[in-house]
Amino acid sequence: MQREVATTVRVKLHALTERKADLLSREYDAFQTAVQGDDANLYSATKQQASKVRKQKNPRRDTEQPVVLRNDVLGVEYDEDTVLSSWWVKIPVYDPERGRGNSIWCPAIVPEKDEPLVHEGKVRDSELVRRDDGWYVHLVVKKRYKVREKYDDVLAIDMGARWIATSVALSTRETTFYGKDVRRVREHYKQLRKSIGKAKVRQGKQVLHRIGNTESRKVDDCLHKISRTIVDDAVARNAVIAMGDLGGIREGNDKGGHFNDKLHKMPFAKLLSYIEYKAHREGIEVVLVDEAYTSQTCNRCAEKGVRNTQGRFRCPHCGLDDNADKNGATNIGKRVLGKFSKPLSNTGAVLTRPETQVIVEPENSPDAVDLTLSEGTPRV
Incomplete structure (x- = not known):
């Protein structure tokens, strides 16, 4: 028997040019605006995903949502002869200079243990995520595995x-x-949020978001x-x-x-x-x-x-x-x-x-x- 497994691979984008980094930031911020129901210029397929996120999650304004990248406009390629990076990810963005959607190829780092999976599997709808240390694509890859009988x-x-x-x-x-560690982490941050609320820390929303x-x-x-x-x-x-x-x-x-x-x-x-x-x-x-x-x-x-x-x-x-x-x-x-x-x-x-x-x-x-x-x- 076989089972199709969806695995999320955490791919880090690196060595981005200033223009590519700016386009990613603009697309990410515009997505946050769109999921709140406000008008924003986005790549058309991504704008449709923002509408779905809004209907399904109805997210609060003090939370950020990963940008949903539809698999038919997302690309992943491997080229071992490229000096800058062997892995490249194509990300759809809205280009304000052209006034329309565009795509940018970003150099990426795929964890070595996940390289065979990305080579052999099928890429599905994935997510663009912004962290303190840079940009990541949470790449969802599906592959069929044989299970024991x-x-x-x-x-x-x-x-x-x-x-x-x-x-x-x-x-x-x-x-x-x-689950002991899960409860400990949950309780720690629950108490931390309470203390921040009581202290009325400046820029509290940003602090709570990072927490x-x-x-x-x-x-x-x-x-x-x-x-x-x-x-x-x-x-x-x-x-x-x-x-x-x-x-x-x-x-x-x-x-x-x-x-x-x-x-x-x-x-x-x-x-x-x-x-x-x-x-x-x-x-x-x-x-x-x-x-x-x-x-x-x-x-x-x-x-x-x-x-x-x-x-x-x-x-x-x-x-x-x-x-x-x-x-x-x-x-x-x-x-x-x-x-x-x-x-x-x-x-x-x-x-x-x-x-x-x-x-x-x-x-x-x-x-x-x-x-x-x-x-x-x-x-x-």
Whole structure:
């Protein structure tokens, strides 16, 4: 089987002439004006993207939006014989001297590890981003990868407010909690914004914008590390990754202002996308399942239990007392077994689901079979 993976490559523009730098700045500033609904001269395709951003995000005036570069007017080329740079990116801009749209070729630095991907993949709609240290193009590249069809385990991931991700290896119940660093970064910058607001710092909007960018980069770095660790674990176990569908993660979770604040600020979708593309690049499948009631159901007897405010799950029927996130992740892992044609192969554990009991034979047993992903497995 194959999966198409969209990967974002951070490409730095360098050695820009003064004119090219000015055109980029003018286009970037005009895009900020356009997303607020005001008139601005922009490259026509980029102006259309600004209108879409405005409708979809309705951004505040104190925030900056990356310039969306449509893939049919964006270009990336490689020429090893060019002295200034081997990589070049064509960026559409409005040229005030000509009074119309134009394109400029900018020398670029593509990370060495991503060069094969940019060579072989298809460039999709991307973004132009301005940072303190210069200009970047967040290049979105799609490529098809072959994923494994046989697995020995399930690595189930539950996402929530207390921990952004809790992973459980279904065969051993080994559990890992992720997200302490994300919470620490969020809380630090939340307090920093409060102190700036109380002090009424001059140029407060600019300061808050810089703080927001720094916070975003630090959180993003944490997410990359978390997703990398999860995928490496799945590769080592030859495990399919099971995750809950994000559609209902925020629904039905009104548990007070503090909890809701943490829940709604957690970057679940971004973490899911990082896990998916890293996993697919390693040949590991990610299966999304309906996670309804996984947090309320006992993973041992399948009856309804109680999740308390201390993060524990207790079942009044069989007496299970376990970490609530671990319980939810285990249920997600068991639910994904229904999407496979055969049970696990090599652990000797007993896996119980509401409908049936699956006996997992030891690896050297003549009855051992592989966990094989069915061709008809639905994707959410």
